[in-house]
Amino acid sequence: MDRTHSPINSILEQAAYIARRKKETAGTLEPTESYKRGQTKELIDFAKSNNLWISLSELNVEFLSKGGENEVYTGNKDNIVIKLNNFEYAGDDLENFFIRINAHNKLFGNVPYQMIGFAYNSQQEFCAVLIQPYILAEREATEDEIATYMKALGFEMDYYDEYHNSEYEVFDVVPNNVLYGIDGDLYFIDTQIRTRS
Template sequence: MKNVKDELQHIILGDEPVGRGNQLKKTQSFLRANEKTSFKLEKQQHLKSEETTALINFAKKENLFYEPAIHKTDFISEGAEQKVYQFDDEHVIKTNAGIFYETWLDYFNSLLIHNYFFPATAYTFLGFKEIDGALHAVVMQEFILNSEPTDLNAVKDFLRYNGFLNKRNNDYYNNDVGLIFEDLHDENVLSNNGVLFFIDTVFYITPDFYRHP
């Protein structure tokens, strides 16, 4: 898994220039720089409000607020962490307050990792929106229809083949890369004509991710 780890380290830790077309990486780079200058790693869980304030200021400066209205008539579904709306015939948009993550940086890292592993359902970051007084990220994703129920044993086999071992229930880990991969129930992984599509993922980076062999 060395090549995978090297590639992901480059994506997460890289400082390559980013343009208007890659607002996801631009925002993640800001959050990573903000962490280095403003936060101590062991105290991040207590400082998400300060991180959010910095992120709002950054979003205003970079025009990263999503201005179009999100209509209730377009609502499709919701989970614990996000709401899903129809965008067009081929895409949905999702609003997420990042509640599954201790920091916004963790959330944006998870998006980048998802896009690396699952390009067919990659997230496009559209911007931020304040909803009911809380900051939400707005992302767009391919709309996937499931043609049959998802076989969770097939999910387990697929992930085992790719180095992720089942820890408990629908949670997995990859010690070689240093990733935890959680919440893979049958609403977050869809099956269409026997092909698995991972549409809602939660990745966490462990300290092993930053270690070199």
């Protein structure tokens, strides 16, 4: 599963470039609903031609949970969480997914995502395969702890689970998406982020 020495320097950056390029090529000739379909096809071709398919049956993983966009597994020996993300929250443009992952890594670098390839989930949906460190948590963070942390990062609160600064909007920042680690740090493991228009 270690793709550090993959011929692809950064799968995330390459995939983001493919999604952006496909959208730019389509331009205004195609309705936005077709962006995602074309981007998905390009990413499937990218995965095939670069041997980036991951089979969960070949990995020593255990199912943890399923949410709106992720099936989550743990790699027992690697202290990681594996997320199969079906791009559900990207809307009609997969570039939104890559923007979100890059923004997450910039804002919450203590629990970064790394993209290691592609797979089909249990519903046979095309997914990005992401890994994150497995966080040893004492508990979920409280709303007050989250608000204090976000304020320290320069964000203003719009609603109890939504924040913004001049560049990003971060939402779905609820206690079950933010863990209070045994080291006393907060870990934002599953928020939604978009650029401000």
